[in-house]
Amino acid sequence: MLRPDEKMIYEIPIYSMLPKEFERRWNKWKNGWYEQSIEMGHSAESAEETVGIIMRGRYPENIWKYNQIVGFVEISMSTRDITFNVQKTLDTGIHAVGKKKHYIQDMMTNGLHFRFRNMTNEEIVAEIDAYLDSIERELNIPFCLYRDTYNNIKGYIDFKGIIG
Numbered sequence: 332m333l334r335p336d337e338k339m340i341y342e343i344p345i346y347s348m349l350p351k352e353f354e355r356r357w358n359k360w361k362n363g364w365y366e367q368s369i370e371m372g373h374s375a376e377s378a379e380e381t382v383g384i385i386m387r388g389r390y391p392e393n394i395w396k397y398n399q400i401v402g403f404v405e406i407s408m409s410t411r412d413i414t415f416n417v418q419k420t421l422d423t424g425i426h427a428v429g430k431k432k433h434y435i436q437d438m439m440t441n442g443l444h445f446r447f448r449n450m451t452n453e454e455i456v457a458e459i460d461a462y463l464d465s466i467e468r469e470l471n472i473p474f475c476l477y478r479d480t481y482n483n484i485k486g487y488i489d490f491k492g493i494i495g
Contacts, residue, residue: 356427
């Protein structure tokens, strides 16, 4: 929850697994359907068609980017501090192929902040990266932070200009 003097500057999603692991699990599930169709006496072409229908029926569930988010890290700023708030699920047994909802809750990370008053933008970015590294180390494996979009823009953010 933001204080009145804070501004949200970024949210970084926490995924239940890396894209390659998600892909591996879905391919294993898909190949199982293919093998089962072949064992039932279907031709390879018919089995391919059946698997295609099943996979289209499971769309967009079989898309990693939108279905495996199990939390996020909020990065916010006040006039003195940059604060990190972690929201994530407490569930640990998360399957790539499944429809179970994983509810997200505040992890009460009130102590995660640093003062940036006398820091340059480069120093602020380095400190944010250090905090994100620490947060990621604390996540249950195979959970991971998806920092790609943040990494693409972090060097262009004028942190002191945001507060004004």
